[in-house]
């Protein structure tokens with residue numbers, strides 16, 4: 001017998017943030033203006049569905065700038081940002097670059113540069129190997145140390161403990177990061193941080209919404225890809241509250257065993273997951289017999305970012 005929850009509760013806000021929307025649109029506009037192929041360094045945003053869709057329209061995703069990219073080719077940098085070394089490499093290869101780095105990631109890069117210029121040792125809270133972390137560390141590699149946990153903070157050895165600054169990746173768990181920074185301030189009471197939080201508005205709002213969702217649901221499904229940090233954190237935050245949660249790319253990954261005995265099913269999506277995947281999941285449950293669908297709006301968002309200047313100029317010239 002097919003089991004289906006009685007009710008679906010959708011978190012709001014969920015899904016696309018302003019930085020992802022801008023990055024995806026950048027590749028779309030570049031394809032319109034220049035035609036295929038348009039090269040993109042790394043996944044433009046961490047979502048399988050989005051990447052496959054753009055690839056089908058003529059975007060070529062590369063892991064690093066490489067010899068197969070012809071000189072002069074249009075090359076887009078992803079929303080996660082790149083280090084100065086990557087910019088220099090692109091220049092040496094004579095690529096026409098379009099930088100789709102999210103402005104909120106650029107803000108963190110600027111903080112890193114400023115703290116490094118002022119002689120601080122910068123403690124970056126983030127996940128090793130994440131593209132955003134690699135890009136940020138590349139701004140001042142000699143000045144930045146990465147910590148992932150409170151234990152990492154305990155192990156830190158810093159020559160001048162009076163000159164410590166901290167910054168963070170934009171897509172971390174708000175609570176975990178607060179604890180790590182708290183520990184850092186215990187060890188280095190003079191540690192200074194950015195004027196406003198580095199964890200971005202979209203990450204913060206989606207976590208706030210999923211916390212309220214978790215309290216009202218028997219199970220939460222998060223739509224997002226495995227390599228999406230902010231999507232993974234939505235699963236973590238939900239589980240920390242004692243509610244079962246799973247990360248899925250699409251409705252085809254829902255497992256029957258998860259649904260046994262579940263009355264209210266919560267749905268949310270990471271900042272890089274398009275809304276049509278949420279709609280497909282809703283349709284999937286409707287087809288199984290769920291007919292009550294409601295939205296839990298926790299906070300409303302109206303953040304928008306302008307497209308990169310190069311794209312805006314080209315669009316204006318076309319008019």
Ligand code: SF4
Nearest residue numbers: 017019020102170200
């Ligand atoms: S999750 Fe935040 S930092 Fe990342 S692209 Fe979206 S708005 Fe920018």
